[in-house]
Amino acid sequence: MLTKTGYHRTMIAVIKNIAVPKGSFYHCFKSKEAFGLAVLAAYGDFFAHKLDKFLLDDAVPPLERMAAFVRHAGQGMERFVRRGCLVGNLLQEAPLLPETFPQRLMAILAAWESRVARCLREAQAAGAIASDASPALAQVFWIGWEGAVMRARLVQSAAPLNQYWDFFPHSMTTKTPAQDGASADNPLPTRNTLS
């Protein structure tokens, strides 16, 4: 519900609609804020675990791991077209949330970023990314990603996630003669290459 309708509407529903007596709710959580933070922490961990599943998969080249995560996210969004990313929803609501939320959101984004940064370093070590690619790329990935999730929700399709990803890695892919040859058959790798 939080990923569909956001914090404030969920909190109203928690109190009004859900089949949990208020006493039980407040026995478990000292406040709605505490409940929201617990859900956010669980979501952050769940998502970090999901990222690890894809990004630590040594059997696959680093950028392919990222691509697999993007495909997986797109499949999820096409199955549940009304859901977004909880962190993205809360980012949008951030100015209206209790003061504790922005810090937690930043910490979760930092945890996700460190995972992508590690994967990009491995891509760099493998020569798939330019050796001078900025360490800030991992942060930029998530900055734009939340926009792509919003757009995917609007058009109820994974296409914006794929478009974003198509653009992202190719802009930092090392150009080699072999890749040049491959790209002649596939327009994506060449579209951001330097001519």
Add this chain to the structure above:
Amino acid sequence: MLTKTGYHRTMIAVIKNIAVPKGSFYHCFKSKEAFGLAVLAAYGDFFAHKLDKFLLDDAVPPLERMAAFVRHAGQGMERFVRRGCLVGNLLQEAPLLPETFPQRLMAILAAWESRVARCLREAQAAGAIASDASPALAQVFWIGWEGAVMRARLVQSAAPLNQYWDFFPHSMTTKTPAQDGASADNPLPTRNTLS
């Protein structure tokens, strides 16, 4: 208020808090939805006009026009740290909005995209972007931009907008000997170049 708190909270406030008698409100707008759509249309036009001011400025090279728009947006966000982009806010709320909204949001985004696409074509004609750069770049720009606006609002700083933009054009900039020389003094242009 829509850019700060979103559609649903604003509509409640329109009815409850604002010093407009209900009769007057409904004299002007046949429904809250009609009011929301009118504000959205006005915002879309206002923003398209702002884009034109920057992106049609022939006195400045095309990518510099984009950079000027990004700086201007960042200044606005630093002045009004709790405000986001109305379109971004409504994107996040899209699954909860009346059915008329998603179509309008897509039309507004398409209008913004056509402006950036034109600017990028001029950049291409001027040799500042690879000749095979994808026409989809303009769409990708806005896909990621709304994510950058959300992040800027979270950290209450223009830094995410600048990071996003630093990454964006350099990934499609034509590498010339002159630019190579310039980039030695400035790490940004090289960070996504192909080695």
